[in-house]
Amino acid sequence: MRYILGISCYYHDSAACVLRDGVIVAAAQQERFSRLKHDAGFPADAIRYCLREAGIDLSELSAVVFYDKPLLKFERLLETYLAHAPRGFRSFLMAMPVWLKEKLYLKTLLRRELRALAGLDRKAPLPKLLFSQHHQAHAASAFYASPYQEAAVICLDGVGEWATSTIWHGQGNQLRPLAELHFPHSLGLLYSAFTYYCGFKVNSGEYKLMGLAPYGEPKYVELIYRELISVREDGSFALNMRYFAYPVGSRMINQRFAALFGAPPLTADAEPGQLYLDLAASIQQVTEEIVLKIARHAQQLTGASKLCLAGGVALNCVANGRLLREGPFQELWIQPAAGDAGGALGAALLAWYQYFQQPRHSDEQQDQMQGSYLGPAYSDSEIQALLQAEQAPYQYLSEPQLYSEVARLLAAGKVVGWFQGRMEFGPRALGNRSILGDARSPVMQSILNLKIKQRESFRPFAPAVLAEDLQQYFQLNCPSPYMLLVARLAAELQLEVAPGLSGLARLAQQRSSLPAITHIDYSARVQTVSADTNLRFYQLLQHFKAQTGTSVLINTSFNVRGEPPVCSPADALQGFYATDMDVLVLGNCLLHKADQPALKLQAARQRVFAAD
Incomplete structure (x- = not known):
C-alpha cells in the first residue's frame, strides 16, 4: 500500500489529508483541534489525527506533499515590493525577516516540524517531500475528487504564488x-476589498458580504466597471490598482477607494447603512458576471x-x-473544501495521479x-465517559426512539445541537457538527442568530432537505450535498410582502x-441529505417529516461566535453550556439544558464572554 500525506499551512486554514492507494482516508483542518479560528500554523494535530485514522506512522508514508511553492511566492513578494518602492517599506521590513528565517527555507522547516511531531532526532530519515503549485493543488482537489473523467476546471481565489485565476482541462x-x-489582478481580492470596506474581516467575512447583498440594490455596478476593473469578453480582467493598497500595504484599499464611494470603511460590528448594502449587491453582481464569462471561455477552450x-x-x-442556471455546462461539481484547507487534499491527489x-x-x-465526512468520530462509550466525568445528566436513547424524540423537540421549537459520526472537512456543517432548528418557525432565524450563534441579525440560515423531496421545496434540479448552491424557494411556498420597507428593515417580513x-x-443555500452519505441525519429528517409533514430543517455549524466548529464531544x-441551546445530542445521548448544573453553565458563558 502507498500512503500520501498532503499539507497546507502558513497562510490561513491549515489542514492535512492522508490517502491510501489514492483513496481519501482522513482530512481535517488544524483549527478544529487548536480551537483557533482559521489557524494558519503547522497542522500537527490534524496530521496526528490523519495518521492515526490510517493506522500508520510517519515512516510508512510514501510522500509528504505541500500545497505551495515558497520560492515562487517569495519571487512574487519581492518583485511586488520592488515595483512599488519606496511605498510599502514598513510592510517589507515586517515580512522579510519571517521569510528569510523560515518561509524561504520551507523544506527545512517542514522537516523539522515533521520530526518533532514524530519524536525523531534531526538526522532521522523522512518520507519524500514534494511541492505542488497553489492553483495546481486547487485544480487537483476539484477534478480528481469529482466523479468526472473529463471536465473543465476553474480555480478562483485571492492569490497563490502568482496565479489568481486559472483554467484547466482534466482528462x-x-x-x-x-x-x-x-497578481495583483484578482477577483478574490477585489471581493475581499469590498468585504473590508463593508466592515467585515478579510479571509473570513466574505460570506457575510454575500449574505448582505440581497438587502441592497446593485447601483454601483457601472461605477465598479468604469473605475475599478476592466473585463474582457473571455472573462480576463485587470484591476485599476490606483484604488487598492493590498500589494504592499496592511490594508485592502486606499483613500481613493473610499473617496470613490463617498464614505469611510465601515467599522467592525457597525450596522451597515444603505450605501454598504448597495455596494454588497453591486460587487456580488459584478463577481457573478465575471464568473459566467470565465466559465463560457473555459467551455470554449475545453469543449467539456x-x-x-x-x-x-x-x-x-x-x-x-x-452558473448552474445560466452557464454553458450541463453539470457542475464544487470541491466542498474549496479554500486553502482543500489544498492539502489537492496536493496529495496530485502526487498520486501525476508524480x-x-x-x-x-x-x-x-x-x-465520502460526503466530506473525513474527520474524527467518537464512540458512544467515549461520549458517556465524558458526560459521567462532567456529571452532566443525560438520557441514552436507542434508535429509532432517538430520532422520534429529537424530531418532537424540534417541532416544539427547541434548538438542538446535533453531534454525530465523523466531522466534516471544509467550512460547512453537513449534519454531523450541526445546530438544528425548525425551518417553519417565524422566530427561529433571530433566535439562532442572536442567542445561539451570537452573530449579525441579517445572516440567513441554510436548509437541509431530504434529497428525494428537493423539488417540492426548491427550484433546483440537481443534488446539492455540500451546501454550495443557492436556489429560490418553490413558487407555491413564497408569500407576498408589503412594499415600502428597505434595507435591513426588510428582515422582519x-x-x-x-x-x-x-x-x-426568496433564496436559500440548500443541502440535500441522502441515506447513502449520512444515514442518521437522513433518518432524523424522515422522522421530522412524519411528525410535521415537512422534510426541511435549519442546519448551521455547531460553534459560537469567534470559534471554529466543534470537533470533540x-x-x-x-458550546452547549455557553449558549441558549435547548438540547444537545451526542451520538445516542440526549441532554436537556434545564437538567444541567448551573455552575457549569455559568463558567462556560464566562469563558466565551472573556474570549470575545
Whole structure:
C-alpha cells in the first residue's frame, strides 16, 4: 500500500489529508483541534489525527506533499515590493525577516516540524517531500475528487504564488493548464476589498458580504466597471490598482477607494447603512458576471460538458447557483473544501495521479469525498465517559426512539445541537457538527442568530432537505450535498410582502412558509441529505417529516461566535453550556439544558464572554 500525506499551512486554514492507494482516508483542518479560528500554523494535530485514522506512522508514508511553492511566492513578494518602492517599506521590513528565517527555507522547516511531531532526532530519515503549485493543488482537489473523467476546471481565489485565476482541462489522470491571470489582478481580492470596506474581516467575512447583498440594490455596478476593473469578453480582467493598497500595504484599499464611494470603511460590528448594502449587491453582481464569462471561455477552450470549481471564490454559492442556471455546462461539481484547507487534499491527489502516475477510476455518479465526512468520530462509550466525568445528566436513547424524540423537540421549537459520526472537512456543517432548528418557525432565524450563534441579525440560515423531496421545496434540479448552491424557494411556498420597507428593515417580513431559511430574495443555500452519505441525519429528517409533514430543517455549524466548529464531544458540551441551546445530542445521548448544573453553565458563558 502507498500512503500520501498532503499539507497546507502558513497562510490561513491549515489542514492535512492522508490517502491510501489514492483513496481519501482522513482530512481535517488544524483549527478544529487548536480551537483557533482559521489557524494558519503547522497542522500537527490534524496530521496526528490523519495518521492515526490510517493506522500508520510517519515512516510508512510514501510522500509528504505541500500545497505551495515558497520560492515562487517569495519571487512574487519581492518583485511586488520592488515595483512599488519606496511605498510599502514598513510592510517589507515586517515580512522579510519571517521569510528569510523560515518561509524561504520551507523544506527545512517542514522537516523539522515533521520530526518533532514524530519524536525523531534531526538526522532521522523522512518520507519524500514534494511541492505542488497553489492553483495546481486547487485544480487537483476539484477534478480528481469529482466523479468526472473529463471536465473543465476553474480555480478562483485571492492569490497563490502568482496565479489568481486559472483554467484547466482534466482528462483521466491528467490536468493541463490552459489560461491564468496573475497578481495583483484578482477577483478574490477585489471581493475581499469590498468585504473590508463593508466592515467585515478579510479571509473570513466574505460570506457575510454575500449574505448582505440581497438587502441592497446593485447601483454601483457601472461605477465598479468604469473605475475599478476592466473585463474582457473571455472573462480576463485587470484591476485599476490606483484604488487598492493590498500589494504592499496592511490594508485592502486606499483613500481613493473610499473617496470613490463617498464614505469611510465601515467599522467592525457597525450596522451597515444603505450605501454598504448597495455596494454588497453591486460587487456580488459584478463577481457573478465575471464568473459566467470565465466559465463560457473555459467551455470554449475545453469543449467539456462538465465543470469543476475550487478556490475561495468557489464558496460563493450565489454565483455557483447562477452558473448552474445560466452557464454553458450541463453539470457542475464544487470541491466542498474549496479554500486553502482543500489544498492539502489537492496536493496529495496530485502526487498520486501525476508524480506516481496512477490510473484514475471515477464513478461518474459519485464523487470521492465520502460526503466530506473525513474527520474524527467518537464512540458512544467515549461520549458517556465524558458526560459521567462532567456529571452532566443525560438520557441514552436507542434508535429509532432517538430520532422520534429529537424530531418532537424540534417541532416544539427547541434548538438542538446535533453531534454525530465523523466531522466534516471544509467550512460547512453537513449534519454531523450541526445546530438544528425548525425551518417553519417565524422566530427561529433571530433566535439562532442572536442567542445561539451570537452573530449579525441579517445572516440567513441554510436548509437541509431530504434529497428525494428537493423539488417540492426548491427550484433546483440537481443534488446539492455540500451546501454550495443557492436556489429560490418553490413558487407555491413564497408569500407576498408589503412594499415600502428597505434595507435591513426588510428582515422582519415573512416571505415563505419556511421563513427561518428564506432569505429576503426568496433564496436559500440548500443541502440535500441522502441515506447513502449520512444515514442518521437522513433518518432524523424522515422522522421530522412524519411528525410535521415537512422534510426541511435549519442546519448551521455547531460553534459560537469567534470559534471554529466543534470537533470533540467536549467542545460540543462547552458550546452547549455557553449558549441558549435547548438540547444537545451526542451520538445516542440526549441532554436537556434545564437538567444541567448551573455552575457549569455559568463558567462556560464566562469563558466565551472573556474570549470575545
